[in-house]
Amino acid sequence: MTLDLSLPSLGFRWYYVWKRHFLVWWKVLGPSLLANFGEPLLYLLALGYGLGMFVGQVKGVDYMAFLATGIVCSNAMNTATFEGMYAAFTRLAMQRTWDAMLAAPLMLDDIVIGEIVWCATRSVIGCAAIFIVAGFLGSIQWSAFIPVMLVIFFSGMAFGAMALVVTAFAKSYDFFLYYFTLVITPMMLLSGVFFPADALPVWIQTGAQAFPLSHAVEIARPLMIGAEVNNLPLHLAVIAAYIAVATYMALVFLRRRMLV
Amino acid sequence: MDSVIEVKGLRKTYGGQAVVDGIDLQVRRGECFGLLGPNGAGKSTTLRMLMGTTPPDSGEIGILGFNVRADARRMRERVGVVPQKDNLDPDFTVAENLSVYASYFGLRGNDAKQRLRELLSFVALEEKANANVATLSGGMQRRLTLARALVNSPDLLVLDEPSTGLDPQARHVIWQRMRSLKSEGKTLVLTTHYMDEAERLCDRMAIMDHGKILVVGSPRELIETLIEPHVLEVSGTGVEEWVARVAKPESRRVELVGETAFCYCKDDQTLKATAPENPRLQFLSRRANLEDVFLKLTGRDLRD
Structure with missing residues (x-):
């Protein structure tokens, strides 16, 4: 089986795909907001108050603020991953929405780019809500909202594209558990979301540097607490590399899956 | 164009x-x-x-x-x-x-x-x-x-x-x-x-x-050129015996499917006339249609 390795054909038509997903989301606004926003908020409140009592401050930052900055990023990952796997798989394999789009003047590249941008959009929607709550809980810089949402958007693109690579190989929903257990959960635990990554053994710290989430946290956290961002170009480059490589892989493998 | x-x-x-x-x-x-x-x-x-x-x-x-x-x-x-x-x-x-x-x-x-x-x-x-x-x-x-x-x-x-x-x-x-x-x-x-x-x-x-x-x-062309104009469907127990004795010598093509014989012929009058002598068989005479053409070309085997 030969792979179609051509570069993505970029245009504006991914917007039609994005718009369709947005309209569906708009129709089921209540449940989807709750799922996006409710669970991370519970984590934030329970751990922030519960653990915060014992921890007090982490490196001179209130634990609530430390945690909020981490959860904003991990929520970007979870939302985009969920959208790129379960929701995209439903559209691709169950509802055959992609087939319908492919009968219209949309090409697979338009569909995949539209999915990735939509994953990023959902990340922004969920994370904006958490940012606002965290802002009212205190210790968060309101002025960081827009730069942080940009970080979330690009991280969401990376996580969404990575999830679509997994989706390209999925035969059923069960397949996604491998990715969650082997990739997403370790990334969530080891990227400095709940505690500073330097509490971990050095070899784990080094390994965790390969995670895009680590880099998202390292940009978003200082921005939100009003500190200086170190190594910004490096963090941006890692996220950009994940976007580029995962998008290309998602395209190649989804072409192989859909256009046979 | x-x-x-x-x-x-x-x-x-x-x-x-x-x-x-x-x-x-x-x-x-x-x-x-x-x-x-x-x-x-x-x-x-x-x-x-x-x-x-x-x-x-x-x-x-x-x-x-x-x-x-x-x-x-x-x-x-x-x-x-x-x-x-x-x-x-x-x-x-x-x-x-x-x-x-x-x-x-x-x-x-x-x-x-x-x-x-x-x-x-x-x-x-x-x-x-x-x-x-x-x-x-x-x-x-x-x-x-x-x-x-x-x-x-x-x-x-x-x-x-x-x-x-x-x-x-x-x-x-x-x-x-x-x-x-x-x-x-x-x-x-x-x-x-x-x-x-x-x-x-x-x-x-x-x-x-x-x-x-x-x-x-066209459907009409296919029916006219690819198949005999008449089909006599005969079914019932003992149809095999009837096919061997009566149909084979008369009809150009006979297909036996279970207990039904499909006799394709230019004129089915002679075959139809044997109906009274075979009261246990059912006779159905009809014109050939597209399904007959289809089955003739692609066979009767099941495809899944």
Whole structure:
């Protein structure tokens, strides 16, 4: 089986795909907001108050603020991953929405780019809500909202594209558990979301540097607490590399899956 | 330009096996063309290649003057597709399904709205405009899929088994709509397993099997040239004995399927005359039809 390795054909038509997903989301606004926003908020409140009592401050930052900055990023990952796997798989394999789009003047590249941008959009929607709550809980810089949402958007693109690579190989929903257990959960635990990554053994710290989430946290956290961002170009480059490589892989493998 | 579809030497292999094995096809403007064949004959793969969603291994595909391999997007702007399995958007209402699909073509605004109203009335779903798709019957969903395929006012409409699974009422509605589209000058290409459907709707058809086109022609031509005009169906216990004793010497071709014998002949009077002597057998005399042609060409073995 030969792979179609051509570069993505970029245009504006991914917007039609994005718009369709947005309209569906708009129709089921209540449940989807709750799922996006409710669970991370519970984590934030329970751990922030519960653990915060014992921890007090982490490196001179209130634990609530430390945690909020981490959860904003991990929520970007979870939302985009969920959208790129379960929701995209439903559209691709169950509802055959992609087939319908492919009968219209949309090409697979338009569909995949539209999915990735939509994953990023959902990340922004969920994370904006958490940012606002965290802002009212205190210790968060309101002025960081827009730069942080940009970080979330690009991280969401990376996580969404990575999830679509997994989706390209999925035969059923069960397949996604491998990715969650082997990739997403370790990334969530080891990227400095709940505690500073330097509490971990050095070899784990080094390994965790390969995670895009680590880099998202390292940009978003200082921005939100009003500190200086170190190594910004490096963090941006890692996220950009994940976007580029995962998008290309998602395209190649989804072409192989859909256009046979 | 006279032909809407022009296919030459189209081939597709999966795992070393040719699913479409070098077919040539021509569909003329304004005709209804049927693609028939048993399961696995290569019909769906052919349609997918025509729509540019399956890349062929070799061959040329021209549709409405577009080279599909190079310019599938512009071709699809002028074509409507009714897929075999409905893939309507379950999250949207009837009207939203049409408007969202229209948006894939870049169609919106008042002209599009007007067009959607006309389409809803064309498929008799005005009353259901705000209904959820999940609440529609199978026939209504099929009609909505047909309306959706028409949002871009296509010149060519491709229908993959348009009436499979529908009740007779719903089938007749779909057929009637297809006829009126044809009278508007649209070109139609359909696949079907129903010979009566093909016989009613198609001006010309191709019968495919094992990736090859076996014959092309109008239903009448195929029946007149490929098969004896009369069929006598005889069934009941002891039919084998009757076949050996009476039918074989008289009829050119006899097929025994279970306890039924199909005798194909120019004139079935002599065979029919043996009915009174065989009171335990049932005799049914009829004219040969497209199904007889189909079975003669593709055989009676089950395909799955």
